[in-house]
Amino acid sequence: MRAEAGHRADAKEHPMADKSRGDDVYQPAEDDGRLPPNEQPDMENTLDERDLDDQMAEGYSPPERPLAVDAFGTTDEEEHEGESLDRRLARERPDVAPGDDNGIGDVPQGEGEPREEIRGEERAGRLVAVNDTTGRQTDVFGEDVGIDGGAASAEEASVHITHESVGGSEEEARDGAEPDI
Template sequence: MSAGESQGNGVYQPPADAEPGDWQPDMENALDEPDLDDTLDTGYSPPDRPRAVTRHGTTAGEQREGETLDQRLAQEEPEPDPSAAADGGSEASPDEDLGEPVATGRDDRGEDVTADPGGDRSTAGRERAGRMTAPEEQRPVRHISVVARDAGIDGGAASAEEAAVHVIETEDEGRGGA
């Protein structure tokens, strides 16, 4: 060992011939939350709407005044019913979970007011599709068609591409199926 070369305690030094991957910590075994990598891979897209700009306390004067208990109770949002999803009911959209009205594309009389005046369902479906997953059973590929099932909307955190997929009923399905 030369005088210009410093050496620490050998316990804390990586072996000289070791690859970097051999001595770097594995993130799966690190002391953090389990499945943290899965959460980061999944991601979350927040809804594009203002949340609290109309609520009390957005200005300095309102913050100094404070708010009454009645005002705070009026802002509470009900918890979603976990038994409704467990009973096989459809998942509620994020807007329904927040107690906010959902835009249905219909006016008070029930008439369609979307941008499709003729109601041509062949251009775009009215119902949003969920996540497409491959069926569990393995089928032999006999033709070019792809078989998938609708797994439902995954918590409403779909990408723009997934949210753009809509269900289009064919004429046979609209008449009760063939």
């Protein structure tokens, strides 16, 4: 009886003494290896990712139907007999002759690649939005502020200034007309 009384006295001093051991407190929960219903595995542990390094890790899926099952020579008799020359020639596909052009707008006996002629010699600079403080409505959406000190992008380098000519040559128009960008 004294042992029981002593044990109960220890239990009152240490409330966790009779409920669990120290090792039981921090044990992981039971795990049967399955994921909870709405949880996806991380990409490191799944085979659904198409960017795997190794083809063997991803696996191979054979074709849905066997190929060449209906082809000649699959039976012993056909293999022994051999395929006739007419049948083999009928299976071949004719060679397609290459065209006279390279497919980029060329025509036979043509001049070659389609090109636009460069109309202006002066290169335009950077275009910036017009800051019209008067509040007037104008048809000007941007103005040329000159070539930037750094390298221009391909789009900027392709913009050239052309002068509108009303009957004269481009040189005559360049002397007195506003540039048309």
